[in-house]
Amino acid sequence: xxxxxxxxxxxxxGWLPGxxxxxxxxxxxxxxxxxxxxxxxxxxxxxxxxxxxxxxRRLVAGRRYNQQATTLTKQGRLAVYPxxxxxxxxxxxxxxxxxxDDWLFPSYRDTLxxxxxxxxxxxxLTLLRGNAHTGYDPKATRTAPLCTPLATQxxxxxxxxxxxxxxxxxTVALALLxxxxxxxxxxxxxxxxxxxxxxxxxxxxxxxxxAISVPLTQQSAAPTLAxxxxxxxxxxxxxxxxxxxxxxxxxxxxxxxxxxxxGPTLVEAxxxxxxxxxxxxxxTRYRQDAEVTAWQEHxxxxxxxxxxxxxxxxxxxxxxxxxxxAEALAARMRTEFHAEPQLxxxxxxxxxxxxxxxxxxxxxxxxxxELAAEDER
Amino acid sequence: MTPTRTASMAQAxxxxxxxxxxxxxxxxxxxxxxxxxGGVFRITDGLAAEFGADRCxxxxxxxxxxxxxxxxxxxxxxxxxxxxxxxxxxxxAMEQLVSHLxxxxxxxxxxxxxPITVRIPYGGGIGGVEHHSDSSEAYYASTPGxxxxxxxxxxxxxxxxxxxxxxxxxxxxxxxKRLYWSKAExxxxxGSEPIGRAVLRRxxxxxxxxxxxxxxxxxxxxxxxxxxxxxxxxxxDLRTLVPxxxxxxxxxxxxxxxxxxVHEATGFGGVGAEIAARVTERCFHHLAAPVLRVTGxxxxxxxxxxxxxxxxxxxxxxxxVAKLQWEA
Ligand SMILES: Cc1ncc(C[n+]2csc(CCOP(=O)(O)OP(=O)(O)O)c2C)c(N)n1
Numbered sequence: 001x002x003x004x005x006x007x008x009x010x011x012x013x014g015w016l017p018g019x020x021x022x023x024x025x026x027x028x029x030x031x032x033x034x035x036x037x038x039x040x041x042x043x044x045x046x047x048x049x050x051x052x053x054x055x056x057r058r059l060v061a062g063r064r065y066n067q068q069a070t071t072l073t074k075q076g077r078l079a080v081y082p083x084x085x086x087x088x089x090x091x092x093x094x095x096x097x098x099x100x101d102d103w104l105f106p107s108y109r110d111t112l113x114x115x116x117x118x119x120x121x122x123x124x125l126t127l128l129r130g131n132a133h134t135g136y137d138p139k140a141t142r143t144a145p146l147c148t149p150l151a152t153q154x155x156x157x158x159x160x161x162x163x164x165x166x167x168x169x170x171t172v173a174l175a176l177l178x179x180x181x182x183x184x185x186x187x188x189x190x191x192x193x194x195x196x197x198x199x200x201x202x203x204x205x206x207x208x209x210x211a212i213s214v215p216l217t218q219q220s221a222a223p224t225l226a227x228x229x230x231x232x233x234x235x236x237x238x239x240x241x242x243x244x245x246x247x248x249x250x251x252x253x254x255x256x257x258x259x260x261x262x263g264p265t266l267v268e269a270x271x272x273x274x275x276x277x278x279x280x281x282x283x284t285r286y287r288q289d290a291e292v293t294a295w296q297e298h299x300x301x302x303x304x305x306x307x308x309x310x311x312x313x314x315x316x317x318x319x320x321x322x323x324x325x326a327e328a329l330a331a332r333m334r335t336e337f338h339a340e341p342q343l344x345x346x347x348x349x350x351x352x353x354x355x356x357x358x359x360x361x362x363x364x365x366x367x368x369x370e371l372a373a374e375d376e377r
Numbered sequence: 378m379t380p381t382r383t384a385s386m387a388q389a390x391x392x393x394x395x396x397x398x399x400x401x402x403x404x405x406x407x408x409x410x411x412x413x414x415g416g417v418f419r420i421t422d423g424l425a426a427e428f429g430a431d432r433c434x435x436x437x438x439x440x441x442x443x444x445x446x447x448x449x450x451x452x453x454x455x456x457x458x459x460x461x462x463x464x465x466x467x468x469x470a471m472e473q474l475v476s477h478l479x480x481x482x483x484x485x486x487x488x489x490x491x492p493i494t495v496r497i498p499y500g501g502g503i504g505g506v507e508h509h510s511d512s513s514e515a516y517y518a519s520t521p522g523x524x525x526x527x528x529x530x531x532x533x534x535x536x537x538x539x540x541x542x543x544x545x546x547x548x549x550x551x552x553x554k555r556l557y558w559s560k561a562e563x564x565x566x567x568g569s570e571p572i573g574r575a576v577l578r579r580x581x582x583x584x585x586x587x588x589x590x591x592x593x594x595x596x597x598x599x600x601x602x603x604x605x606x607x608x609x610x611x612x613x614d615l616r617t618l619v620p621x622x623x624x625x626x627x628x629x630x631x632x633x634x635x636x637x638x639v640h641e642a643t644g645f646g647g648v649g650a651e652i653a654a655r656v657t658e659r660c661f662h663h664l665a666a667p668v669l670r671v672t673g674x675x676x677x678x679x680x681x682x683x684x685x686x687x688x689x690x691x692x693x694x695x696x697x698v699a700k701l702q703w704e705a
Contacts, residue, residue: 197446347486350486351483357619
């Protein structure tokens with residue numbers, strides 16, 4: 001008898017779905033039918049005003065940080081800067097939903113989230129400045145290095161969350177990805193592992209419409225990226241990524257749920273990259289000004305400021321204070337990046353292995369000789 | 378307690394994993410079929426039963442996911458040992474291996490070392506079909522940040538695996554799968570064997586065969602055959618490709634004056650080329666002949682019924698030895 005000959009009256013073979021444990025009903029996993037929105041849709045009175053003002057201040061500081069870093073690339077002070085202008089709400093929410101012992105797994109565009117975790121704003125930029133790879137101590141800040149190979153940080157988040165759960169610790173890991181990154185194999189393997197292991201991990205996809213020049217329609221045919229969760233047996237959520245309160249709420253709920261043993265969540269935040277991919281990109285080749293202008297009206301800062309003012313939580317003085325704070329940060333960036341960084345050529349040979357190999361020691365001596373010869377000239 | 382027993386290489390590896398897991402709770406195994414089945418080569422036999430399914434984890438079938446997850450586990454303080462089912466099936470994990478496993482210590486200025494051992498059964502000689510017989514050591518050896526270890530004896534399988542698991546650096550531990558069933562005395566009490574040191578398996582004055590892993594027994598056999606023809610061959614077992622034991626290799630080559638590097642991986646861009654270059658650079662004035670290489674052909678690994686033509690055997694080694702222009 002073959003599988004095709006199998007008749008319903010026969011005893012169900014052990015490997016068929018339903019023969020052992022019932023598999024998950026997909027319905028509760030399906031993402032929100034429309035992106036979750038708070039600003040403009042809900043009464044802000046039920047939110048803690050201190051939280052709202054904190055989110056606002058972080059948005060303002062984040063925007064200024066993005067602008068200053070972009071200017072620094074134009075001056076040649078940074079090697080490259082993938083700006084998150086327009087995406088600050090996702091960055092701010094990602095940083096503020098995590099507890100101190102939780103871990104953040106950022107990708108290259110997520111400097112603001114890293115800074116939001118408490119990493120020094122200048123140390124967060126060493127990779128992009130070009131003086132070192134990771135300027136901060138990932139363990140001290142529970143923030144993984146900015147990750148350049150797309151989606152490869154996602155399985156790390158799963159492994160760390162899994163290990164924490166085995167240790168009985170309440171740690172949650174949050175992995176940040178872009179829409180393009182969801183096409184990579186590592187993204188899918190990470191989701192599958194997370195669901196199978198029931199790991200306390202949250203994936204936030206910042207869907208900003210483009211992977212460099214390629215629009216979402218050419219990236220994925222899924223109804224939403226959040227739908228991808230369902231196939232792995234994980235909950236998907238869809239949120240307006242420019243609504244900082246909504247992103248915070250959806251992420252916080254997912255983090256709490258993961259912490260309580262409820263398993264992983266995939267959150268898709270719909271947002272837009274207002275600047276080019278990086279300073280090296282020419283965005284006019286692949287998108288129209290009208291599209292950018294339309295999204296400028298939906299700027300996360302404008303939405304938040306308008307709502308907070310309407311709710312009577314923000315006045316000109318508070319706006320001025322937030323702006324001043326942001327200016328102080330920008331001034332610090334300018335001063336420090338004008339100074340030449342201290343570089344040690346012999347750091348090249350450090351931290352390749354716990355103990356340098358004899359080969360590395362020989363090469364280090366070679367470099368020393370080369371430097372000495374240069375000095376004599 | 379009896380200090381020694383006869384064991385196969387597979388059993389020695391199993392004992393090394395078991396002892397490491399008993400001594401250190403942070404040692405966790407993960408891979409495909411490593412749990413109930415004990416791995417397709419049974420290297421993890423009985424470990425899930427003794428240490429539980431969490432510490433000997435049957436993962437979904439995804440090599441990048443396995444290694445990526447292990448990296449996250451190591452970031453949280455565990456000491457994962459990953460099993461890749463076969464040499465050619467480790468390739469999906471290549472990006473995790475090259476971009477993260479090998480570089481994390483360096484990227485984070487030493488803050489995030491990754492004490493992970495990646496065990497990979499490798500090489501031919503077992504009649505495996507396509508994708509089951511690759512010798513992939515050159516890929517790993519040319520990736521800075523990894524140690525590359527490959528035992529050839531039962532005792533080394535135990536001792537080097539213990540050291541690899543204890544290492545704070547990532548180790549690619551290549552298991553010569555055709556030697557899994559070779560048997561010898563195993564002294565578990567001897568403990569770990571430091572990585573990074575070559576060992577002379579056979580003294581000889583005419584020339585030295587420099588080799589490792591699956592080719593060691595072939596070289597020893599060739600040396601026996603050569604003795605009958607009046608050639609006195611030394612056999613040097615590298616045991617570790619990274620770090621490379623330049624000192625021992627140079628010392629032996631200088632004392633002998635002639636060298637042949639033997640491995641079954643393809644020759645072009647292989648580790649044999651690297652070794653021949655290093656030996657020439659260091660021992661030029663002591664050499665009576667160019668350093669020769671005896672390797673597999675530069676072809677995709679052949680079908681099993683043809684693999685014996687590809688794998689270096691005794692005759693190919695003896696031909697090379699003859700080419701060293703023997704002075705009587
Ligand atoms: C594995 C890999 N392939 C290609 C690249 C080159 N690359 C860098 S960013 C990028 C687009 C990523 O788009 P998306 O994931 O949507 O993130 P966004 O840049 O929009 O934040 C590409 C192709 C890379 N970094 N990693």
